[in-house]
Amino acid sequence: MPAPGAIKTLIADDQQSMRSLIRTSLNALGINQTREAADGEDALRALLAQPANLVITDFNMPKLDGLGLLRAIRAHGPISKTAVIMLTGRADRELVQRAVQFGVNNYLVKPFTTATLKEKIEAVFGPLE
Amino acid sequence: MDPFESIKATFFQECEELLTDMESGLLAMEQGDDDSETINAVFRAVHSVKGGAGAFGLEELIRFAHVFETVLDEMRSGKLHLTDEVAKVLLRASDVLADHVAAARSGGSVDEGRTVGMIADLQGLIDQDRAAELGLNDDGDSAAVEEDFGFVPVVLSLDEPATDAPEVDVAALMAAAAEPVEVDEAAAPADAAPAWRVTFRPKAEMYAKANEAALVLRELARLGDVEVALDASAVPPLDQLSAEQAYLTWTIRLSGDKSEAEVREVFEFVEDDCDLEVTREGEAAAEVAEPPLAADDDASASAVEAAAAAPLDLDALLARVSAPAAEPATPAAPAPAPIAAAPPPAAPPPAQDPASMDVAGLIALAEKASQDHAQTQSAPAKAEPKADQKAEARAAAGPATAATPTIRVDLDRVDRLINAVGELVIQQAMLSQRVFESGLARSSDVALGLEDLELLTREIQDSVMAIRAQPVKSVFQRMPRLVREVADMVGKKVRLVMDGENTEVDKTVIERLSDPITHMLRNAIDHGLETPDEREAGGKGIEGTVRLAALHRGGRIVIEVADDGRGINRPRVRGIAVSKGLIAEDAVLSDDEIDNLIFLPGFSTADVVSDISGRGVGMDVVKRSIQALGGRISITSEPGKGSKFSMSLPLTLAVLDGMVVSAADQTLVAPLSNIVESLTPRAEDVHLIGGRDAVICIRDTFVPLIDVGVALGFRDTPLPPASGVAVLVESEGGGKAALLVEAIQGQRQVVIKSLEANYQHIHGVAAATILGDGRVALILDVDALVTTSRRKAPRIEKRMAV
Numbered sequence: 001m002p003a004p005g006a007i008k009t010l011i012a013d014d015q016q017s018m019r020s021l022i023r024t025s026l027n028a029l030g031i032n033q034t035r036e037a038a039d040g041e042d043a044l045r046a047l048l049a050q051p052a053n054l055v056i057t058d059f060n061m062p063k064l065d066g067l068g069l070l071r072a073i074r075a076h077g078p079i080s081k082t083a084v085i086m087l088t089g090r091a092d093r094e095l096v097q098r099a100v101q102f103g104v105n106n107y108l109v110k111p112f113t114t115a116t117l118k119e120k121i122e123a124v125f126g127p128l129e
Numbered sequence: 130m131d132p133f134e135s136i137k138a139t140f141f142q143e144c145e146e147l148l149t150d151m152e153s154g155l156l157a158m159e160q161g162d163d164d165s166e167t168i169n170a171v172f173r174a175v176h177s178v179k180g181g182a183g184a185f186g187l188e189e190l191i192r193f194a195h196v197f198e199t200v201l202d203e204m205r206s207g208k209l210h211l212t213d214e215v216a217k218v219l220l221r222a223s224d225v226l227a228d229h230v231a232a233a234r235s236g237g238s239v240d241e242g243r244t245v246g247m248i249a250d251l252q253g254l255i256d257q258d259r260a261a262e263l264g265l266n267d268d269g270d271s272a273a274v275e276e277d278f279g280f281v282p283v284v285l286s287l288d289e290p291a292t293d294a295p296e297v298d299v300a301a302l303m304a305a306a307a308e309p310v311e312v313d314e315a316a317a318p319a320d321a322a323p324a325w326r327v328t329f330r331p332k333a334e335m336y337a338k339a340n341e342a343a344l345v346l347r348e349l350a351r352l353g354d355v356e357v358a359l360d361a362s363a364v365p366p367l368d369q370l371s372a373e374q375a376y377l378t379w380t381i382r383l384s385g386d387k388s389e390a391e392v393r394e395v396f397e398f399v400e401d402d403c404d405l406e407v408t409r410e411g412e413a414a415a416e417v418a419e420p421p422l423a424a425d426d427d428a429s430a431s432a433v434e435a436a437a438a439a440p441l442d443l444d445a446l447l448a449r450v451s452a453p454a455a456e457p458a459t460p461a462a463p464a465p466a467p468i469a470a471a472p473p474p475a476a477p478p479p480a481q482d483p484a485s486m487d488v489a490g491l492i493a494l495a496e497k498a499s500q501d502h503a504q505t506q507s508a509p510a511k512a513e514p515k516a517d518q519k520a521e522a523r524a525a526a527g528p529a530t531a532a533t534p535t536i537r538v539d540l541d542r543v544d545r546l547i548n549a550v551g552e553l554v555i556q557q558a559m560l561s562q563r564v565f566e567s568g569l570a571r572s573s574d575v576a577l578g579l580e581d582l583e584l585l586t587r588e589i590q591d592s593v594m595a596i597r598a599q600p601v602k603s604v605f606q607r608m609p610r611l612v613r614e615v616a617d618m619v620g621k622k623v624r625l626v627m628d629g630e631n632t633e634v635d636k637t638v639i640e641r642l643s644d645p646i647t648h649m650l651r652n653a654i655d656h657g658l659e660t661p662d663e664r665e666a667g668g669k670g671i672e673g674t675v676r677l678a679a680l681h682r683g684g685r686i687v688i689e690v691a692d693d694g695r696g697i698n699r700p701r702v703r704g705i706a707v708s709k710g711l712i713a714e715d716a717v718l719s720d721d722e723i724d725n726l727i728f729l730p731g732f733s734t735a736d737v738v739s740d741i742s743g744r745g746v747g748m749d750v751v752k753r754s755i756q757a758l759g760g761r762i763s764i765t766s767e768p769g770k771g772s773k774f775s776m777s778l779p780l781t782l783a784v785l786d787g788m789v790v791s792a793a794d795q796t797l798v799a800p801l802s803n804i805v806e807s808l809t810p811r812a813e814d815v816h817l818i819g820g821r822d823a824v825i826c827i828r829d830t831f832v833p834l835i836d837v838g839v840a841l842g843f844r845d846t847p848l849p850p851a852s853g854v855a856v857l858v859e860s861e862g863g864g865k866a867a868l869l870v871e872a873i874q875g876q877r878q879v880v881i882k883s884l885e886a887n888y889q890h891i892h893g894v895a896a897a898t899i900l901g902d903g904r905v906a907l908i909l910d911v912d913a914l915v916t917t918s919r920r921k922a923p924r925i926e927k928r929m930a931v
């Protein structure tokens with residue numbers, strides 16, 4: 001049972017408001033070690049500088065989108081084992097399939113509740129303490 | 130504030146930016162830009178608005194954004210094509226979306242009929258079956274219902290990620306990652322160290338477009354180890370060499386694990402202007418052998434041209450002459466490409482740190498993966514603009530891929546800082562003056578320290594002012610919508626062209642630009658442009674053009690609003706001015722002067738005061754509000770061709786570089802930006818016209834000589850010219866005059882204090898300031914003084930004292 005406090009999380013979304021919302025939800029779950037990045041490129045830099053356990057990334061971002069970020073993470077040895085949860089604006093089968101192909105761990109449809117977020121994280125790491 | 134509420138506030142702030150992005154994208158699309166990047170950006174903006182709206186439960190907004198987004202998605206995937214009609218609908222939809230956002234923000238609501246109508250229009254863009262398939266006819270909620278695709282989450286143990294992996298060879302990892310992950314992509318052969326042989330033969334056009342072979346080669350060198358050989362055999366003898374021809378061919382051996390596409394991508398911007406062969410080493414030795422021969426074409430063609438006129442390019446020639454025979458020469462002709470002879474394992478420029486390279490590399494490969502998801506077919510048709518953009522982007526970005534980081538700061542804080550710095554500048558000036566008066570030597574430590582302080586103060590001030598400088602974009606971007614609405618209202622077809630949106634100006638100025646621009650645009654559409662019928666009859670296109678431009682000129686910002694309409698009806702304007710008693714019936718006025726009559730108070734040409742521009746606000750009010758900012762407005766017009774309003778404003782309302790002068794025992798400041806030169810007039814150069822108006826001859830040109838003391842009413846008897854100093858000034862309109870003052874005290878930066886806010890507007894005076902010694906000095910309005918002298922208006926009788 002992973003301790004929520006131990007899950008180092010990086011939030012990648014181009015909207016400050018969405019990042020804040022996700023962070024608020026994560027904090028409510030006890031996940032307090034969060035960092036934020038404004039686009040995929042930022043996120044990648046942040047990960048290369050300091051790895052994380054979990055990346056929650058939006059799909060639609062400028063510069064490098066969620067799929068690109070996912071692929072870059074999987075392609076890079078030291079961080080390739082990072083868990084990635086992809087946020088999508090709607091349940092897009094094609095997109096999710098593609099994300100699966102690149103090795104996404106889970107996906108989350110916006111708008112979401114803290115409970116759903118918890119479910120999605122638990123599906124990856126097992127029940128949170 | 131409730132954290133949720135504050136996040137919501139952030140969201141609405143983001144919406145402003147998103148809506149702006151969306152609109153500028155749509156405007157580009159209206160101009161025919163169907164680049165997938167542009168469409169994507171618009172889609173992303175609408176998508177983000179919807180996403181946020183979902184999070185905050187803004188139902189109305191979600192519903193509309195959903196339909197809008199769906200239509201854009203169709204476009205993105207190439208199922209809906211961009212036409213004029215489509216662009217117009219999308220633009221209107223963007224207006225409605227903006228209204229929805231505004232309504233959601235203020236808790237109001239949007240006219241239901243308008244929304245429904247707009248949704249119907251949007252749906253009309255997609256055919257019915259498809260619309261049903263996309264679930265467009267339901268409200269967006271259904272799409273948000275989570276479906277289960279049989280997705281199985283990939284379980285991970287928390288301990289798994291390596292938090293401090295040993296330093297790995299990132300380049301090798303990247304190379305491995307460069308191989309496509311997908312199964313469906315043709316796997317490139319990854320045999321042991323394959324090499325590419327690239328033959329690159331630029332044509333003259335490539336150089337003519339300012340592309341440099343060296344840059345391309347440098348770019349290529351980033352892909353792997355390169356060995357570059359230059360074939361200069363096609364370079365003709367000196368007397369036949371044409372500097373504008375291309376004679377050089379490079380053969381590059383590139384080893385490294387790259388696909389052909391990657392190699393070719395380096396040449397993306399120049400591929401039309403060069404001969405390029407990319408072959409696997411060993412595969413095509415025969416082809417490789419060929420290039421030197423083929424180059425003869427160029428050479429013989431150019432020999433003919435060169436025989437006619439052989440321009441000499443000394444550098445190129447020298448290079449050719451001095452090149453050792455055996456070694457590849459430094460390129461001749463217009464290609465200044467020292468890298469051509471680069472050492473084989475060309476290392477990337479050292480300035481770049483390896484980490485950022487890695488990110489760039491990873492991104493490059495990842496972008497490809499995701500982009501072909503989003504856009505399947507829109508790209509190929511329009512290689513050119515895209516290439517341009519990319520070239521630009523690349524040129525701008527260079528090695529640094531990250532955008533400049535920004536922070537948001539409350540404007541109040543910036544303003545407080547600016548005020549404080551303003552005071553600092555005054556204080557510093559006062560201190561300098563005190564020290565100077567105290568008789569300390571210039572070389573004393575105190576004086577030297579003060580000098581440093583002055584430099585520092587100046588730097589702080591510049592930096593602070595730069596913080597407030599903003600592109601006029603924020604004002605301009607509101608105008609397309611205004612133009613659309615006004616055009617609809619008056620039944621005219623109008624195309625708005627905007628220029629110079631990135632021109633920067635102080636925030637305080639920006640805020641006050643909006644009203645005058647709005648008014649001038651309304652005026653241009655309502656009065657300036659003809660109706661479509663009239664235009665057709667006049668042999669013009671039905672669609673009128675209004676051009677809104679911003680530019681910097683002489684330390685000021687100039688905003689121009691030009692239309693290609695009917696121009697000013699001068700007889701009518703004159704008639705009105707006479708009938709309203711604004712001018713005498715027999716007044717002799719130049720065309721220019723007649724045009725500018727419309728700025729007189731109480732002048733309005735509209736026969737019927739229309740709903741649009743005649744809201745009781747005449748051009749005189751616009752002029753006054755601009756003058757209040759230290760600005761000017763004028764109009765030029767050509768009958769049948771159109772009119773152009775130009776207004777010019779100071780870049781900042783806070784500080785000014787000025788020349789401190791004294792006249793009639795007063796200390797005055799003349800803005801440095803107006804001053805051309807200063808001189809001591811000789812009595813014989815000054816002439817009186819009509820016994821009263823003095824002119825001075827400066828280098829064979831006569832300009833009015835204005836006695837500042839008299840013009841401002843400080844005294845009645847003019848100063849004998851020879852006992853003063855003449856400061857030659859130039860007004861915004863280009864008019865020149867010499868200001869006669871008693872003495873020049875020195876140059877100083879002064880903090881502008883509005884006179885109007887504290888007293889009232891005085892003709893010839895722009896503002897006031899506080900000098901180093903604590904005295905108040907008036908800042909001259911040079912343009913007003915010059916204009917007055919030119920128009921020979923009656924002398925100002927008002928007396929004043931400070």
